[in-house]
Amino acid sequence: MSKIVFQHPRSLKHNIFHYCPGCGHSIVHRITCEVIDEMGIRGITIGVPPAGCAVLAYNYFDVDMIEAPHGRGPAMASGIKRSLPDRVVFSYQGDGDLAAIGMAESFHAANRGENITIIFINNAVYGMTGGQMAPTTMLNQRTTTSPLGRKQQLDGYPVKVSEIFSKIGGATYIERCSVSSPLHVNKTKKAIKKAFQCQIDGLGFSMVEVLSMCPTNWKMSSVDSCKWIDDVLGKEFPLGVYKDEIAALQNEAEAPA
Amino acid sequence: MNKVLMSGNFVIGEAAIRAGCRFYAGYPITPQNELTEYMAEHIRNAEGGVFIQSESEIAAINMIAGASAAGIRVMTSSSSPGISLKQEGISSMAACELPGIIVNIMRGGPGLGNIRPSQGDYFQATRGGGHGDYRTIVLAPASGQELADLTMDAFDLADKYRTPVMILADGMMGQMMEPVIFKKPKPRHYNEKFMLRGAGDGKSKFIRGLLLDPIDSEEHNWKLFRKYEIIKKNEPRFEEHRIADAEAVIVAYGTAARIAKGAIKRLREHNLKLGLFRPISLWPFPEMQLRSLAAQVKKFIVFEMSTGQMLEDVRLALQGYADVEFHGRPGGAVPTPAELANVISKICDKRD
Numbered sequence: 001m002s003k004i005v006f007q008h009p010r011s012l013k014h015n016i017f018h019y020c021p022g023c024g025h026s027i028v029h030r031i032t033c034e035v036i037d038e039m040g041i042r043g044i045t046i047g048v049p050p051a052g053c054a055v056l057a058y059n060y061f062d063v064d065m066i067e068a069p070h071g072r073g074p075a076m077a078s079g080i081k082r083s084l085p086d087r088v089v090f091s092y093q094g095d096g097d098l099a100a101i102g103m104a105e106s107f108h109a110a111n112r113g114e115n116i117t118i119i120f121i122n123n124a125v126y127g128m129t130g131g132q133m134a135p136t137t138m139l140n141q142r143t144t145t146s147p148l149g150r151k152q153q154l155d156g157y158p159v160k161v162s163e164i165f166s167k168i169g170g171a172t173y174i175e176r177c178s179v180s181s182p183l184h185v186n187k188t189k190k191a192i193k194k195a196f197q198c199q200i201d202g203l204g205f206s207m208v209e210v211l212s213m214c215p216t217n218w219k220m221s222s223v224d225s226c227k228w229i230d231d232v233l234g235k236e237f238p239l240g241v242y243k244d245e246i247a248a249l250q251n252e253a254e255a256p257a
Numbered sequence: 258m259n260k261v262l263m264s265g266n267f268v269i270g271e272a273a274i275r276a277g278c279r280f281y282a283g284y285p286i287t288p289q290n291e292l293t294e295y296m297a298e299h300i301r302n303a304e305g306g307v308f309i310q311s312e313s314e315i316a317a318i319n320m321i322a323g324a325s326a327a328g329i330r331v332m333t334s335s336s337s338p339g340i341s342l343k344q345e346g347i348s349s350m351a352a353c354e355l356p357g358i359i360v361n362i363m364r365g366g367p368g369l370g371n372i373r374p375s376q377g378d379y380f381q382a383t384r385g386g387g388h389g390d391y392r393t394i395v396l397a398p399a400s401g402q403e404l405a406d407l408t409m410d411a412f413d414l415a416d417k418y419r420t421p422v423m424i425l426a427d428g429m430m431g432q433m434m435e436p437v438i439f440k441k442p443k444p445r446h447y448n449e450k451f452m453l454r455g456a457g458d459g460k461s462k463f464i465r466g467l468l469l470d471p472i473d474s475e476e477h478n479w480k481l482f483r484k485y486e487i488i489k490k491n492e493p494r495f496e497e498h499r500i501a502d503a504e505a506v507i508v509a510y511g512t513a514a515r516i517a518k519g520a521i522k523r524l525r526e527h528n529l530k531l532g533l534f535r536p537i538s539l540w541p542f543p544e545m546q547l548r549s550l551a552a553q554v555k556k557f558i559v560f561e562m563s564t565g566q567m568l569e570d571v572r573l574a575l576q577g578y579a580d581v582e583f584h585g586r587p588g589g590a591v592p593t594p595a596e597l598a599n600v601i602s603k604i605c606d607k608r609d
Contacts, residue, residue: 058463079323108312
């Protein structure tokens with residue numbers, strides 16, 4: 001008897017990704033769809049794609065989706081989730097979307113403990129608009145709007161979203177992962193699954209930050225991009241679990257009154 | 258049903274909840290705070306009712322957009338500077354054809370202006386307000402009773418045309434107390450196929466405003482345009498007051514129309530035969546109805562609590578068939594009926 005060990009995820013449409021070769025978005029799309037399949041939640045999942053390269057995510061995710069104006073995904077997701085508390089609602093956002101224009105919306109969604117999940121793609125640049133400096137751009141990193149490199153005196157510092165969000169009372173589960181290697185891809189998938197489970201269990205706000213390659217705007221090969229995440233970006237943004245209140249909240253829920 | 262005495266902001270909140278509004282998000286700003294507070298207290302008593310105090314007006318409009326997509330009747334409210342912030346979301350809701358109610362309790366502007374009643378947001382309200390080729394239905398109540406009735410109607414119109422609808426009132430309307438009877442709301446007709454509630458076992462849906470292909474985008478714009486043309490044909494609302502024997506007609510809406518009625522009463526005591534044409538829907542503007550009046554009246558006096566915005570729509574409607582004069586007080590100054598009566602009697606003297 002043969003057993004299926006690998007197949008096209010049911011929740012992933014059969015469209016060819018428009019993403020550049022070596023881009024991390026398609027990997028995160030795929031593993032998110034695998035998680036949706038494995039958890040059997042395709043029919044109750046609603047996704048909110050951002051403005052940015054992933055604006056066309058509805059061409060790939062075979063779940064209900066509504067596009068949010070730039071940065072407003074967490075507000076929109078809050079509105080959907082509060083209206084339909086038994087659905088799984090996630091907002092998919094980039095670094096500019098979440099940590100610049102949408103910082104207020106994401107911060108306060110976390111602080112309200114909205115029972116939603118944010119999948120946060122950190123690739124240190126604005127990808128779709130052509131590689132401008134993002135809030136997460138590294139110091140001295142050259143971009144089209146920091147041609148001499150990001151200078152802290154003028155441009156400030158890379159915004160450490162997971163570190164900041166881990167201090168927010170309403171946040172339950174915050175983890176930073178990467179998709180720079182198969183090992184890390186698997187870890188990211190586990191984190192997304194854990195975040196969705198946190199939401200399904202009604203435990204509150206979860207966010208998975210994913211360090212993701214942008215070879216086109218980094219002006220690197222795909223292989224060098226993966227290496228740059230491991231050697232450089234990952235040093236500024238260390239991987240790991242920044243907050244995990246899941247077990248504590250579960251115990252609290254199970255404790256006799 | 259019994260008459261109840263309520264302030265305007267409360268009336269809007271109560272009418273919305275009775276009309277089936279089950280999601281409200283808002284951010285504090287004077288002079289509409291009582292509406293947010295009313296919703297905080299009362300919407301939760303309705304089954305499924307959700308109140309969120311948002312971190313900004315931008316977040317509020319996007320919260321209601323999300324809830325609207327989920328198939329819920331939604332409302333947000335603010336005052337002038339806050340409405341400017343909401344424009345991104347209003348444009349987005351128009352593009353995505355999401356119904357929802359936006360209440361603007363106008364205050365003095367531009368900028369932070371002041372918190373006095375004003376009508377300076379007419380252009381913003383009736384011209385779409387945000388970016389892109391779209392319109393929003395704009396209803397301008399002029400009494401507590403109309404606040405109740407038009408709020409309920411706004412939800413039906415928003416669903417019928419799948420478009421955001423704005424209630425445009427001002428601080429005077431919001432703060433003033435009047436007796437009100439709440440009518441029985443109509444049952445909701447909104448097709449489930451427009452709701453985003455998870456694909457179940459079926460095909461997934463998406464709602465978007467981004468159309469990268471210019472031909473697709475053009476067709477979407479024409480589709481919206483055709484919808485707006487139907488609204489323009491079917492939904493103009495207006496009131497005529499003492500028009501039958503009028504030799505000159507004041508055109509005013511909202512609070513200004515109430516002041517105008519007071520002025521007309523005074524002027525008629527001095528044998529000046531004035532009437533009032535009051536647009537109730539500011540978009541669609543009751544253009545043909547006003548134009549047909551020009552067959553009997555040759556002098557129109559536009560009165561607004563602004564430097565003259567609806568004035569342009571009146572000129573467009575009258576197309577030179579009659580003289581158009583204007584009196585306005587911007588920036589939160591509210592003229593008395595006596596002041597307006599004086600101004601109008603001078604305008605009428607000038608002609609004679």
